[in-house]
Amino acid sequence: MQKIVLVLIAGGVACAGHRPAAATSASTAPASRATDADTARSTAPGRGGISSPLADPFPSTYRPFAARPTIIRNVTILTAAGPTIRNGSVLLREGKIADVGTSVTAPTDAIVIDGTGKYVTPGIIDNHSHIGDGGVPEDEGTQTDDVNEATSPVTANVWVEHSVWPQDPHFPRSLAGGVTTIQVLPGSANLIGGRSVVLKVVPSRTVQGMKFPGAKYGLKMACGENPKRVYSSRGPSTRMGNVAGYRAAWIEAEQYRRKWDKWNADHKGDPPTRNLGLETLAEVLRGNILVHNHCYRADEMAQMIDIAREFGYRIRAFHHAVEGYKIADLLARDSIAASVWADWGAFKLEAADAVRGNMALLTHAGVRTVMHSDDPDGEQRLNQEAAKAMAEGNRIGVPISEDDAVKWMTINPAWTLGIDGVTGSIERGKNADVVLWSGDPFSVYSRAEKVWIDGAMLFDRLDPAARWRTDFELGFVPENRGGAR
């Protein structure tokens, strides 16, 4: 029931302009201190009056946690970059994957982990999360619900990072599910819902301390039933009203972009007046913010593709894309990713044509496919969701291998966030975002046993006493140490 509420009322959002992924700096800094990652920041004079491309007024203060060189040996590695490596090793050093293969030499001071019978995958990435902005306890109505700024159909001016509560108990649970990076999105009540934020799933007192260094912002857009229902009394109340709304927003944004690009080039006269919403949209038009478009129906996705073409921006990913399988060829043609569920359907009319084969059919058509959650429970088990979609592909004669399926939850979502150059696969030089699974990650019986982010082990199922507990949990939530197993 809660899920329905989230889907109906909330929705993903997209990005706003930010530094390009290549410009990573913090993520390449050596691991130093284990704590206070969120305290260091400079106090340079503000430039609040200027609509500057790539402005970064809430910069990441994330620093990798302390780490020791670690080698996992005798393990099956699903790399998301090539074929499975059996009986292999992976070496994590100075926050990076230093080596991977069947014969890896480790420094003498490395921690050695025997991975016999176990699996390694890249850290899981959920590109559609509402944890942090839709925290718990969620039955307190508006008190923890910061997902939808449902006050106007276009709220490109909001940034979801200003809704994120770092003490949301969902965070440690996602980490325990092997999730190392998430994109938090505004909801889908609005045609244009605002900026997303890409976070590392790490304990921090501030949102800035979780922000993935160098990740682009996203812009959340939404099609279909949600906006037209939410705004039925004031409009848009129809799908044609939705489309008119997007186009009106982009017309304004294009004008704004031209005005500011001119001023930024010549600095003649007073700068134009800043407008937060148009600034975000202009950054989309400049290609600095990636569009994440909530859309269920095939026909609506095809129309959104035309709107993007009309205004010269690109849609990075359709989210939910319940009918993606009907237009897989169109998505493949335009290199638009599809971010889908394994088996959600029938919760509203635009989800009536949901099929479990969606993921497999899209994959076979050459679409970059992503297993997303839009749900804090699902986010903890994206490996199980992928397993379901793989099984359905195999059932209907559209075979999917484990090497395909692991990409759905790692390198493919990394691409949708523009961070595939630094994370999302087990390859030399990439961030050491790594999960050790107790067994085949596509088995219902397997669980993430250890999780590393930038080479630091932040979760160890075998050491319950060291488990990350949010401030909220202290005293409120029993510790569950030991448990049944």
Add this chain to the structure above:
Amino acid sequence: MTRARLATATLLATSLVAALAAPHALLAQTIAIVGGKVYPVSAPAIDNATVLIRDGRIVAVGASVTVPAGAQRIDATGKIVTPGFVNGASRVGLEEISSVPATREMIARGRERIAAAFRPWEGLNPRSVLIGQTRDAGITAIVVTPAGGLISGQAGVLRLVSGGVSDMLLRAPVGMVANLGPAYGAAFTPRAETLNRLREILEDTRVYRTRRADYERAQTRPLVASRLDMEALVPVLEGRVPLIVDVDRASDIETAMKIARDYGLRLIVKGGAEAWMLADRLAAAKIPVLTGAMNNVPKQFATLGQRQENAGLLAKAGVSVTLIGNAEGGSTDAFTARNVRYEAGNAVAYGMEWNAALRAVTLTPAETFGVADQIGSLAAGKRADVVVWSGDPFEFSSRAEHVFVNGVQTTAPTREDLLEQRYKTLPPAYRTP
């Protein structure tokens, strides 16, 4: 079997497909499922065993069953044979599209939050497209449980046979659903006030039960519930129909236990996020629990102690546990009612014995709802609701290859199958059947 079914849909003429899905009588003959590892559930597993089905009933189960000449043989070598799974809290058939009110039959308006007379199966749509896909995944029976209000209405057990509601209905009512936890909405109701209300209803039902004649002559004080609602509550007061209380916080479960003691009610706990805290007491009081294994989030103040080990801890303490979906993205929705087997797999991952988890989706719900003489196990005389799995039924990679309900396999493609088939190659050939 499902792949075969897709091929069938594509290659064969429509008329032949129709013939395959034809009346039971044609197919309800003698069937022998041979060579599989059989889990009768009521008895230890048997390797290389035969399940013999005749006219919709199981007639023999064992390693040395003689297969009569002329019997249809199903080779289950290397496969696993279990009773059909039961979803112990389902809205299949009662909810087609959740956001379309005209297809929602789960929540009664009631009168002042009381809907004891509500029998949701009377509104069930036997032609729901979700029934076939649920059955194809190995679920052969569901327990429909209404929701909402203080007294939500009655629960019933239905088997997923094709036909009408009367063909599907196995036993009803099997419970009266009530909510004792925090009630949110326009106006929050404090727990103790909800409790007073429940006591008032029970006490008025007592008056109604003992003074029916006076009531009919309007010679009693005004009673809070309607006549039909009180009539439905009489068997609950008499301990013949259990009260299924949807409740999570440990102290709320204790309250429900006290009410049950005070009024001599049989109690079933549903939800039970913090039931593990009271495992021994629930076991001692023989109170069954319907819960899941995929929720560990302190979503509400009433579920702060929610954990995935809940089902395993309860089973270990001797509580009768039925696994139902209890997480979003789990099997709480009609579309995913078929996922209850993954709930079982997750329960095992969090400490439940494998055999206990199998029991928790077969025989235990059958016992809890009083239909164990009919379904939930593989034994002579039971209904032939049998599934042949390609492998471990809790694993994602396994599938239900043969599903028998009443000894009949349904071969009609589901709506989901038809959509997948249509769009398997693009652009779709709209004009090809």
